[in-house]
Amino acid sequence: MNEEIWRAIVECDPAYDGQLYYGLVTTGVFCRPSCRSKTPKRENVRIFHTPSEARKAGLRPCKRCRPEEQEWRSHEEELARQLARLIDGHYAEPLSLQSMAARLFVSPYYLLRCFRRVMNTTPARYLQLTRLEHAKALLRDTGESITAVALQTGFASSAHFSAVFHKEVGCPPSAYRQLADRDSRKGAGPS
Ligand SMILES: [Zn+2]
Missing domain, CATH: 3.40.10.10 (DNA Methylphosphotriester Repair Domain)
Structure with missing residues (x-):
């Protein structure tokens, strides 16, 4: 101990x-x-x-503190929600488990454990998927360069962004943008 x-x-x-x-x-x-x-x-x-x-x-x-009852669960759920909100609001910043834990005044290990239990995923994974969702939206809706999209969504470099994007989405960011363009033109119909 x-x-x-x-x-x-x-x-x-x-x-x-x-x-x-x-x-x-x-x-x-x-x-x-x-x-x-x-x-x-x-x-x-x-x-x-x-x-x-x-x-x-x-x-x-113990009959006094009843260690098998689980009211502490609500604390875990609240903490997991706080972390999700933190990631949603700050995904563009370089976030580490340590820095997020420090902001929420808990230990990194405790934060990881609570988040995993409540959300069924890790903070790192949640952060990555959040970044990718925002990156997809920027690719679809803006003409920003791949590098600009990468940096605006918290990726350290465009090379890292492209590799992660390809792995998770199934195509490179540029191909995703072309597909999205084509779909939106189709959706707009003939004029
Ligand atoms: Zn006790």
Whole structure:
């Protein structure tokens, strides 16, 4: 157990709720980090990542903090929504998991885990798909160069943009633009 986790237990800090549980070998009970029960002796504490791990180790849930109930889920959902909003608003910036986590005041690992669980995808993947959607719109609706589209949608270079675009969309950006042009002319009908 690291100092940060131990500190969370001593201070009953809810930041780790839902992420880990601590059991006491002396009482045979396991708790959430935020549990207000008496501060345990450090040498008697064991850390578990899920309630079922604690159960397998022969411990039973604390009646006070009820570690098997999942109200922390709403916190995860809120965090995942915040991250999606952050990406939607800032996809053009160079975003990393670390920088996004710092903006949301959580650890990168916790953010990744919550997002994955709620959204069924990773922040990196969500970010990439968001960038591609915006890039497609720019290719269709503007005459911006491929490089300009790449830079406006957060890709580091046009080469990287083209490679990602080709892989995800199935054709290079220039071909996508030609197809979109042709479709829109068709859609407009004869004049
Ligand atoms: Zn407890």
